[in-house]
């Protein structure tokens with residue numbers, strides 16, 4: 001199992017990612033940024049790894 005599979009199997013990651021995608025879809029930029037920050041912090045604390053910022 002690689003890192004990505006482990007992240008996909010994590011309920012918290014899935015939940016925050018969904019929140020982030022919904023906010024992005026509805027153009028709630030601050031909510032999206034919020035979720036992104038939350039996800040990064042969670043991944044760092046729970047999975048011990050750094051998420052790269054997406055490149056737009």
Ligand SMILES: [Zn+2]
Pocket residue numbers: 007010011012013014042043046047
């Ligand atoms: Zn997670």
